[in-house]
Amino acid sequence: MAFLRHTLIAIIAIAAFAVAPAGAQAPDFTAMLRSIDANSDFGAQDFSAVFTIVTQKPNEKDTVMQVRLFRRDDNNQMVWIMQKPEAQKGQGFLKVDENVWMYDPESGKFNHSTMKEQIQNSKAKSSDLTRTSLANDYDIVSTGDGVLGKYPVWILTLKAKNNEVSYPTLKVSIRKDKPLLLKEEDYSLSDRLMRTLYYPPTYIDVAGKTISSQTLIVDELNKGEKSQLTISDVSVAPLPDTTFSKAFLSQSSK
Secondary structure (H helix, E strand, O other), X not given: OHHHHHHXXXXXXXXXXXXXXXXXXXXXXXXXXXXXXXXXXXXXXXXXXXXXXXXXXXXXXXXXXXXXXXXXXXXXXXXXXXXXXXXXXXXXXXXXXXXXXXXEOOOOEEEEOOOOOEOOOOOOEHHHHOOXXXXXXXXXXXXXXXXXXXXXXXXXXXXXXXOOOOOOEEEEEEEOOOOOEEEEEEEOOOOOEEEXXXXXXXXXXXXOEEXXXXXXXXXXOOOOOEEEEEEEEEEOOOOOXXXXXHHHHHHHOO
């Protein structure tokens, strides 16, 4: 789709990169990561939304998936249910604390899973739909600054503190005027670039939070393959406790 290409072109242009000048007072980068995390954490408020995921692969027809997401961040609970395509409708994912399951409506069975799993044939992972936890999960190993598009940014390299995260090394570009991500590079244990995520400066304000309305995920191993996530139908209305259960997931597939 043309909008995928245009989004990539608009955000990818990096005009300059330089290490912070000697003697300049650096900001508190750990506090900056905490602000990013807090902006995606809805705490005691329930959060729900619809994610539409359009995936492009060379010489293949674009695929469109739609996922309805429910989150209760204070309790570390998350559910997502596939709505499109029809063939995968009702497939779902449930996370309660550290327990993660995938649900197959055809067999009616739950199988253990992880947050690292890809969402069907897209470039998105289940972890892309949850709140960020950069300050808790990563150490800052290097810092610098530069320009991404028209925005001056801080550029931080992060190393994982645990093996629960999807990627052991991240390089993130954060707006200098406010703690919002514009770009994230995901690296493997061997420091190979696996994915690049772009967050165009199009935002949704909800419950005092500012969240990106779109994310472009570029597969760096398979050239030309990418997915665009678009968020809609955002709500912080209370959800029944039963939403975060295997029973809800199985009933929703019918």
